[in-house]
Amino acid sequence: MSIPALELVQVRKVFFKKESSAKRFSRSRREVVALDGVSLSVGRGEIFGVLGPNGSGKSTLIRLVSTLLLPDGGTIRVFGHDVVREETIVKRMINRVSVDAAFFKKFSPLENLSYAARLYGLPMREARIRMREILLRLGLKEDAFTQPMEQLSRGMQQKVAVARGFLTSPTLLLLDEPTTGLDPHSKRDVQAFVREIRAEHDATVLLTTHDMEEADRLCDRIAVIDEGKFIALDTPAGLKTKVGWRNGQPPTLEEVFLELTGHPLAEKEVVE
């Protein structure tokens, strides 16, 4: 049996939030369970979606896999390597695109990508060719390559973030709400690129989103997460069968989510 691209066993992550009390200089700590015994196994080449509202634990899950957080319980393995004990090996296999497209804002896309290429030890001659190819493929115009990031639109910045994530040819690509805030055209470009990455480069993708349509369109399997727990895990079609047809129509993922959690996706409050 082949080693899973990503395997989580009973992963738990707790944060402590400081809360000021009415008493002067007195503070108490509130425990927030971000992930509560989450287990999953993602096969090589799979696009696995984690669907949930803000504060449900999606970003915590991605941060744990990307070695930015340490789990309080359970194990996480990337292609059989433990993310805590074999951190450097795991770091070479992964890359992450986050919702906030964090860049040196005065740098151009090419300068930001050069920094990424050097950090990952890529030969610069090849990396420079590859940067241009990926940026063009994502629909970025060449005159934007040398403009400061702060002068680019949110959509263009996010495309540079996707290019940076893919530049290092990760075998596991972590996409944390990569299309949030993008216009429909940019969203389609990014989604098409994700599909292409999987088809042409045998990459595994862990995608978190609260966009039902995106999850339905891209993912082979979807886990629905709510308050740090997976409450369902299946293919998009499988999830829909858990809920009966409405007015002679198959249910949407939105209706599935509502049925499973008891509340609509958009109205959940942020706890993270």
Add this chain to the structure above:
Amino acid sequence: MNWMIRELRGAYAFVERNINLTKRYWGWEIVWLISSLVNSLAVTYIGAGMERISGETLDTQYIITYLLVGTLIWSYLSVIFYSISEMIAWERWEGTIEYTFMAPVSRLTHLVGTTLFAIGYGILRTLVILLIVAAFFRLDLSGANIGGAVLLLLAGSVSFVGLGILAAVLPLLYPERGAQMTNTAAAILLLISGVYYPVATLPGWLQAIASVSPATYVIEGMRGCLLRGESTGSLLPTVFTLIGAGIGVTAVGLVIFRKVERYAKRTGRLKRSG
């Protein structure tokens, strides 16, 4: 071999990145340079005015050079200290901290890259200040041991790298006030290290603290080289002590940084802020 090439590329990533940041924020650089220059001039003019202040005949030339050496060496050492101690605060401010910490480079490589840039930048910046300040005062360095001074300065840099790592822990532990705490640490070093006055001027308990500050030995040694022309041979014990202490502090700094990094990962403090 592959590992070495990868780490060298990683170290150069930080050098190139910091060069690019310096170019992009050139306006800030000019403001900061003017501030340092004016500070150096203001301190040195205190020396120039000492005869008028005291009403006595003094060796003004000696006092001017004494103060100028202190202010220039402090300018250089503080660049090293801030470049390293702010490597975390800067990443937080730009919002890139998670990306950099997720990359497969060791913290030692991160540090080597940051240090190489800091030393090059510090030397260049201090030379610019020296050239401008020299136009305001008549400096007589004819009997100075310049080679010994450079040797001492490089040895002192190693110590300040270690102190910089220790200070870099603060923004990692305290995302909001860590950078300000770093400023306070630098201010304490300035007070105790004899930058503008002999350490013997301080109360006994501060002199005891001054004895563990590497800047105390760098500045005193530099004055010995530049004002009294002390030989390189006589400086060697200080040079070796500074290098030994620097390696020790750097090693301890790296161990502490690693532990604090794990604490930050356990408590979720690597998240960007600002």
